[in-house]
Amino acid sequence: MTVEQIQVDTLVVGAGQAGVAMSEHLSKLGVPHLVLERSRIAEAWRTGRWDSLVANGPAWHDRFPGLEFDTPADAFPAKDQVADYFEAYARQFNAPIRTGVEVRKVQRNVGRPGFTVETSDGVIQAQRVVAATGPFQRPVIPPIAPKDARVEQIHSAAYRNPQQLPAGAVLVVGAGSSGVQIADELQRAGRQVYLSVGAHDRPPRAYRGRDFCWWLGVLGEWDAEIAKPGREHVTIAVSGARGGQTIDFRALAHQGITLVGLTQAFDGERVTFRADLVDNLARGDENYLALLDAADAYIARNGLDLPPEPEARQRVPDPQCVKQPILELDLLEAGITSIIWATGYAVDFSWLQVDTFSEQGKPLHQRGVSREPGVYFLGLPWLSRRGSSFIWGVWHDAKHVADHIATQRKYLAYSQARQSSTQTSAQPETPIHNLDSVGAH
Numbered sequence: 001m002t003v004e005q006i007q008v009d010t011l012v013v014g015a016g017q018a019g020v021a022m023s024e025h026l027s028k029l030g031v032p033h034l035v036l037e038r039s040r041i042a043e044a045w046r047t048g049r050w051d052s053l054v055a056n057g058p059a060w061h062d063r064f065p066g067l068e069f070d071t072p073a074d075a076f077p078a079k080d081q082v083a084d085y086f087e088a089y090a091r092q093f094n095a096p097i098r099t100g101v102e103v104r105k106v107q108r109n110v111g112r113p114g115f116t117v118e119t120s121d122g123v124i125q126a127q128r129v130v131a132a133t134g135p136f137q138r139p140v141i142p143p144i145a146p147k148d149a150r151v152e153q154i155h156s157a158a159y160r161n162p163q164q165l166p167a168g169a170v171l172v173v174g175a176g177s178s179g180v181q182i183a184d185e186l187q188r189a190g191r192q193v194y195l196s197v198g199a200h201d202r203p204p205r206a207y208r209g210r211d212f213c214w215w216l217g218v219l220g221e222w223d224a225e226i227a228k229p230g231r232e233h234v235t236i237a238v239s240g241a242r243g244g245q246t247i248d249f250r251a252l253a254h255q256g257i258t259l260v261g262l263t264q265a266f267d268g269e270r271v272t273f274r275a276d277l278v279d280n281l282a283r284g285d286e287n288y289l290a291l292l293d294a295a296d297a298y299i300a301r302n303g304l305d306l307p308p309e310p311e312a313r314q315r316v317p318d319p320q321c322v323k324q325p326i327l328e329l330d331l332l333e334a335g336i337t338s339i340i341w342a343t344g345y346a347v348d349f350s351w352l353q354v355d356t357f358s359e360q361g362k363p364l365h366q367r368g369v370s371r372e373p374g375v376y377f378l379g380l381p382w383l384s385r386r387g388s389s390f391i392w393g394v395w396h397d398a399k400h401v402a403d404h405i406a407t408q409r410k411y412l413a414y415s416q417a418r419q420s421s422t423q424t425s426a427q428p429e430t431p432i433h434n435l436d437s438v439g440a441h
């Protein structure tokens with residue numbers, strides 16, 4: 001089916017969890033819409049991540065309200081189960097999603113309302129556009145990456161399993177959830193692993209019988225509207241792998257991973273690391289202990305009967321690589337044949353050619369409502385709160401954006417009604433706001 005000449009009220013771009021949530025809320029409010037997805041529903045979960053990935057949050061938490069996972073509530077669903085979940089969710093309310101269609105350009109119409117949308121399957125006229133194209137669109141490898149070293153280099157987005165890497169040791173740069181899980185998997189597969197650890201938060205996986213997702217919820221941390229000053233880009237090291245365990249870098253080092261500080265520079269085969277490993281670990285510990293303290297205070301304040309867990313405060317002794325941090329390595333001498341850059345992602349809105357970006361290309365919006373009337377964002381980190389780019393958080397943001405769209409449509413309907421009642425000739429305005437979406441899977 002071609003999309004040529006289709007007119008829609010609201011066009012949602014992307015059918016990951018954000019697009020599915022958006023479609024659900026628009027459907028509930030009766031807003032005609034179409035979701036275009038260049039690939040398949042929840043493709044990032046299906047093929048965009050490593051083979052063994054499981055959700056970082058338990059099944060009872062990392063889901064939308066309208067459907068439970070087909071797993072025990074405290075289990076961590078595998079990535080394909082997460083993708084299946086969103087497909088099932090979309091089917092449940094017959095979401096008007098068309099897959100295999102890429103949106104290539106969106107431009108505001110001149111002298112008439114709405115946007116002209118160029119897709120891989122024709123042109124669409126849309127009154128509104130919701131960009132639900134993901135928080136993690138373009139893998140970022142920092143410019144320090146060596147151009148001349150004889151090692152294989154991939155971003156964590158391209159990592160699938162240990163067998164894909166050439167034999168030899170691996171340097172994993174970045175110790176957020178991706179880097180730390182990949183390093184652990186490689187070490188368990190028998191690889192010598194160097195893990196470059198920068199600033200990080202590392203909540204306990206669980207404390208006093210409750211998962212950290214629960215703690216962040218009751219302590220109001222998922223709802224935090226801004227990151228603590230200086231911690232805006234601090235990564236969170238958590239994992240649901242092997243049933244879910246607290247990330248403890250010292251324990252990983254005792255297991256066999258060599259920790260190093262932030263990767264600083266490459267010069268041919270030589271790589272240098274900042275002398276900040278001890279500091280980075282100390283700050284991670286502070287963050288960990290702060291959550292235990294807040295949890296204890298919450299339990300005391302509310303008189304909860306949750307089992308004490310004093311062992312959570314015991315510290316693993318410093319391993320040799322922390323006592324005497326390595327500041328420089330020769331890749332060849334260390335036997336390093338590959339580098340995995342677990343260094344995060346950027347967004348790419350080059351297709352969205354409207355006036356709502358800063359000079360640095362940052363989307364300008366308030367809780368997803370952009371500066372360009374009729375354009376919305378969803379799923380971005382910190383869109384409204386800390387939880388915004390995560391499964392449960394995007395559902396709540398989508399509700400807000402859908403409400404905004406419904407309200408704007410009411411204003412337009414009023415205006416249209418007033419105008420037609422005052423027109424003697426009874427000629428209707430261009431009936432563009434009443435167009436139904438064209439839904440298909």
Ligand SMILES: Cc1cc2nc3c(=O)[nH]c(=O)nc-3n(C[C@H](O)[C@H](O)[C@H](O)COP(=O)(O)OP(=O)(O)OC[C@H]3O[C@@H](n4cnc5c(N)ncnc54)[C@H](O)[C@@H]3O)c2cc1C
Pocket residue numbers: 013014015016017018019036037038039040041042043044045049053054055056057062101102103104132133134135136178351378379380389390391392394
């Ligand atoms: C390794 C990893 C693990 C994570 N684990 C968890 C977790 O356990 N729990 C949790 O809550 N969150 C987790 N997240 C964070 C977040 O939930 C995911 O990144 C999730 O995929 C974001 O969903 P989204 O719909 O916003 O974006 P995406 O899933 O990226 O979906 C965007 C969709 O838009 C489509 N698209 C993009 N551009 C266009 C275009 N121009 N035209 C048409 N379609 C387009 C893409 O094909 C894609 O399907 C994880 C993230 C990563 C990277």
